[in-house]
Each structure stands twice: as structure tokens, then as C-alpha cells.
Amino acid sequence: MSREIRILMHTHWDREWYFTKDETKVLLRNHMQEVMAFLEENPNTIYILDGQSVMIDDYLELEPEGKPRLKKLIEKGSLRVGPWYTQTDLLLVHGESIFRNLYYGIKRAEEFGEPMLVGYAPDTFGHASQMPQIYKQFGIDSTFFWRGFSELKAQKSDFLWKGIDGSEVVGVNLATGYQGAKYLELEPDELRKRMNKIMPVLDNYSASSARLIMNGHDQMPIQKNIYQVMENMKQIYPEDQVMLSDFESYVDALNKDKLEVVTGELIDSKHARIHRTIGSTRMDIKLLNTEIENNLYNVLEPLAMIGEEAGIAYPHGVIEKVSKILFGTHAHDSIGGCNSDKVNQDIKQRLLNAKEMVDTQIELHLRLMALGNKESSETIVLVNPLPEKRVDQLVNLEMLTRTRGFRIFDEDNQELEYSIITQEQEDAGLIDRQVAARLQDIRVYRTKIVLPISEIEGLSARYLTYEEVDETKQITASTTEKCISNEFGKLFVDSNILCYKSKKTQDVYTNILSIENSGDAGDSYDYSPPYNDWILNSENCGEMTVNVVEEEHYKKMTIDWLMRVPENQLQREKKKAERDVNFNVTLSLYPGDPKVYVTLNHENKTKDNRYRAVFKTNVTTDQVKVDSYMSNQLKPVYNEKALNIWKEDEWAEKPVSIETTQSFITLKDKDSAFTVYTNGLKEYEVLNDAIHLTLFRTFSHLGQRDLINRPGRPSGIEIKTPDNQLLDEPFIFEFTFEIAHTHEEESHVAKDYLTPLVAYQLKEFNRFNINSRSTVEKTKSHLSLNLNGLVVSSSRLTNKKERFIRLFNPHYKDITVALPETAFTATAMEERLEEIKTITLAPQEIGNIIILH
Incomplete structure (x- = not known):
């Protein structure tokens, strides 16, 4: 059979890793100069710019005069850019971040020419089961990748990948890697030896006569002698065609009707490492990223949409800037945390900068909206x-x-009751520098409260008022009881163990939440148990100091949970626990809400450790329900098929049963269910009837060799990364758990949990002064959809000032929702399609709509 040997020229461009993004920017300028010169001299050449448009921005930042030259090559099709803005991780970041990364990547590429609409993700550590649908929504019909494939999925590396909603794209596993044909030898004998390693693999796995030869590597310069190499290759394979190619041409050569169908996530680690436990590396960075994503997508964007109605200009520039900072930290190495300390410091600082922008814009919007109430300051x-x-x-x-005291009133001047959480007195001069400049001595009270709200329309604002009064409202004194309760259950401490009793079933959940400490002999890519591990649990190595507050609108139990654990691996091997560590745990119950809300504060004091929150669920099952990108799925509790064969088949790493979720984990049997909702903690393992949610892990090196779960060479390089021990790093972990009392789908509950109502008081003292705006008025409009079980992913304004809403259906039946007048279906690029009165989404389907004012 005559083969088509298709050589694809490219470079894989990690912006940062054990080197910084500023180093690679300088290198990229040199690289682009060489590439453009080669393409101009060889006009029939095609070169792939790693599928990420950020390389355009990074290059032009240092050489803006190169734009016309770059544009000409992209328009001609010699240089292929997009569809991503950056080469993102496809399991750990927010689903909206995946959509926006493609949106901005395609949008930027379109400014220069035709984007490369191929889901190129060469080095990403696994692929979510929703990706086929997301790709299809952007007009992308294929994906090329290296990591995540095994013969448990398909016999051939060319297949049809069916997403969780039924969408299909062509999947191509790069059987010899994206780097398989890097630096091809010119000398004929050496070239023959090299090709004799590559071609048998491709002959075995390719589903057609086409053979994809990936001529590129990490920061690899363009191979200028490629045409001479091709001539020698033609002598080696005289019966085959040898050509330069692109991804699209390779897909066109496949007979799609004969391809195997693959379903589910692509996370098998047979041929390449997936690093299934990278979800708990550098949790300080991951939690910061989640906080920004939640505030951007769940707060700022819908708030700004409402603010536009009030006369406040939508901050498109701020949102795009923050988004692109985020995407710069979402590359698989970057958000994975598998970098040098210097790079992780830079990533964290960029995220802190993005957080400041988001938080400031939210506060500014709320402040301007409050100024819209002209009737009261x-x-x-x-x-x-x-x-x-x-x-x-x-x-x-x-x-x-x-x-100290104040009263709050609704729009009808009816007083609203509230409960105080904390109250502290402080110097107003530390808030507002004008106070200090005038040498004024003003003391103010900062009070955090819980305020019940009977109702509020969708995407709307209400305007309450308050008055300061001399009367005081005290927090209820702590009781001597070690329990709190509401109509759903009772949370109590018994013999130094936290327990819960359901009022509906009378079932008692003993040791319902505990803290587990174990060793970590891994590196920045993978948790690995030490050869001599010693696992401790707060049940038998901890002491509790319990305080309880019972207010009308909340009940709170605070526990200082003292554990004695090994300080480092040497102590663990000697079975010595000589380091006291404290977890300050706040557990809250609210009326009308079956969930137990948990905030856990901790400052790390140990090395080479892993900490997990353990939930004793009383549910034993072989399946766990979790959410992924705008969908949910059932996963096996134990990865049995892969674990039965991984050693015999010499997999690159052990396919451990530690998995990734987005925001919830549910165990169900015929009688009961238990759900954990998480805010940024995404790595879990189910053992027997217990959910283990990783809090954080600490370790010493970027890469290590010969780990228990990962034999052989180190991933990355073996450099010391002492910052990864996270010593003295303060953590705040937030999650909630629920013993099933409602029939509400978990995705909706999770969205509600992560998108609370937002309230803001127009304050007398502020860090910055702003002028009142006569153009800002109270907003009176709202958008209240009867979603019938659909869940909102995003609400924002398009560049055309149209209201764009992304919905998804987490159920296993079709759901139809009636829409207001002048509603349209929309593309993922936020363009109107057909006018509609209703929208129907199939199970796990994502829908985009535009609703005009």
C-alpha cells in the first residue's frame, strides 16, 4: 500500500516551565524572525504556531513593526495560528475559561487571517468528556493530542470521539508524540534509522494510508533543511508520497465511516504520563485561580450587565485584560504548578494582579450602582x-x-432583621487617607452580618436603606453545648469526633468529617506515597476545642482542631509525630438549607505531607457522580480495567483512582445520597464509603525519578523547588456537604452555592474618591427565566451590547425553556443565529442565547 507521509512542521511553545515567560518572549522574537524568513523564501511551506494566538501578542510586544509581515503570511496560509489563546489545561480550570480561551484565540487570529480551526492540544494532561461539544460549537471538527490514549479506548490512534452529549469530532492521538520527528537527520543512513523507529508505530496505529510526522519540539527552531531531508526520505520510501502537510489535510485522508468510536474522558496513561494527581500541586495558586474565575464569571460579568442598565459602561477592556492574564496562567504546566519556584512566583503574582483588577471593578460597579439611589446616601x-x-x-x-448599631429597611421602609457574624472597631484614617490628612480621630465599626432576603428577580438590583442608631445588637454568647442544629439535622461532637444526625432518617453519621495526614514522596507532577508511609487521622491523633454561636439566622460551631503529625519524611519513617498543627474549622447551619457549610483555616508547618478532608458518607457504591465542563457524569470509583493491566502493559504511570471534579462529588445508593460541593478543591478519591478531598500536598522537587506510581525517568527535570513545601503558607478552604434531602440536581445547587447574592453598603469612608454621576440611575429591569432545571454558566454583554447567556442541561432528559421576546440562538463566538421563542437542550447539551433588551 502506498502511504502518504505527511510532515507537519511546528514548534511547541511552553511560555514558561523551568524557564520564565520573559525568557521565552525574547527567544520567540528570534524564532519568529527565522520562521518568517523561511516561509518567505519557501512559499509552499506550512508552519503551525502551536495552536495558540498568544504567540502573536508575545512576538509583537517586542517587535511591533513585524505586524504587516506576520499578517501577510497568516493570510496566505503559510503560518497557521489559533484556535486557542494559550495552550490550556483541559481538566482543572473553569468551563467558561475553556470557552473564553477559544473565543479570544479565534478572535485574535481572525485579525490576521483565517484561524486554524483544529483542537490542537499536544501536551495537555488529559481531556474532559465535554470537549467534543465545545469544539463543535466553535466549528472545530477534530482534535490532535498526545497524552490520554490507550488501547482500552481504541485500537487505532485515529478515531471518532463522541462527547458526553453525543457530539462527535475526529480524534487523532499523536502516536509518536508531538515531538516524534524532531530534528530529522539529513544523512541518509541516520535518517533511515530514525524513520525505522517512527514508521512501524504509525503503521500500527494509523487508520488510513496517511502517516503524520510531527517535525517539531519544545521551542525547537524551524528545520531549515527540511526539503533536503524530504528528498532523502523519498529515496528511502520510493513507493510512498512524501509531502509537507497540515492537520486538516490529514483528517481529510481518513474514512470517517470506518473509524472506531471513543467515549468519555481521555485520561489513560499508557503511552504518555497524564499526572492524575497534579490537581493538588501548589494549591495556593489553584485556589487563587478559582477565586478569580468565580468572581469574574459569577459576579463581575452579570453585575456589569445589570450596571449597563443603570448607566454604567460595561468594562469590556478590564474583562479581556483579566481573562488574558488568567489564560496565561492556564497552560498545562502553569496551572499544573509543575514549574521552577521562580516561575510559580511569577504566576502567583500575575494572578494576584488579576484578582486586584476583578475585586476593584466589582467594588466600583457596586459603589456606582448604590450612587444611583438619589433618594438616600x-x-x-x-x-x-x-x-x-x-x-x-x-x-x-x-x-x-x-x-455600633444600625437598622436596615426595604423599599417599603419595612425594617429587616439580621444577625451579626463579627464586629470590630477600627480607625477610619486607615481606610480613608483624607481622614488622616485632616488629623481627624474617627472610630468606625466594621460589622459582618447575615441578612435574609425574601425574594429578588433575576439579573436585577434592589435598593435598601439603613440608619445608624445608638442601640447595640450583641452576638449570642457561646454556649457550653457542643452541637448545633436546624430542621434538617444536628451536628455534634462526641468523644473528639464530629458527627451528624439526620432528623429525617434518624441516621447518625459518625466521624462525618475528619482530617487525614499522610506522606508525599512525589514531585510537582504527581503525588506518590512514600515506601514507608504512616497515615494519621484527626479521629485518633487530634484534639478539639469547640465553641458554638446560635443566632436567629445561622448556627455556627468553631473547632480548633489540633493534630500531632510528622514534621517531615524522616520523622514519618521513624513513626514520630512531634509537630502540632492546627486546623481552625467553622461549620455553619442555616434555616431552610440542608447543607453544612465549612470554612477551614490552616497555616502549613510540615514538609513532604499530604492533607485530605475525609467525609464518612455511609454510602457504598461502585460509581461516583461528578461534574465536568457544563455537564455531569458517572465515573467508576475504582479504575479497575486499567489497574488490572498497567504493569503488564508497561504503562507510563499507574492509572490511580484519584480523579478530578469541578464543583461536586456525589455518592448514591438505593436508600441515600451524600454530596460534597467544593470551592476550588477538585481532586478526590473514594475509598469504601468515604470521599477523600485533597486539601494540599507538599514536596521538594520539580521532578523525581522512580516513584512508586511512576517508574522510570523523572517528569520535568530534577531541580529543587523548596517553595513547593509551602511552609508558613496560609490556606482558606471552603466546601459544603449535604445528606440528600432535596431532589434538586447537584449542578444547580453547586451554581447557587458558588453564585450567592451580592450586597454592598455605600460607605462614608473609602480608599478612593469618585464623583457622583448624574447618568447613573436605579436599575428597574430584570431578567427572570424559568429554567426548568437548566443551569446558567455565563451571563454577560457582547461587544455589541447584547445580553449573552450560556446554559446547559445536566439532566438525563430534554428540557425546554420559554424565552422573552427578541431572543436568538447564538454561536460560541457570540453572534446571533435564528430568532426563537423557546430553547430545548438535550441531556448534557450546552446552549447559547442572546436576549435583546
């Missing part, structure tokens, strides 16, 4: 960021007043 603005009406909600609000 004592204003509280209350915002619902979801496009559905919400009832019987509790909102957290921070008040700053001159008096």
Missing part, C-alpha cells in the same frame, strides 16, 4: 447575578458605621 444595593428569581436567600453583608 444611606444605601445598600443588593444584586442577583443569576437570570432567575431567587427566594428565601441569605446574603452576607459588610457594614461600616460610626455607631
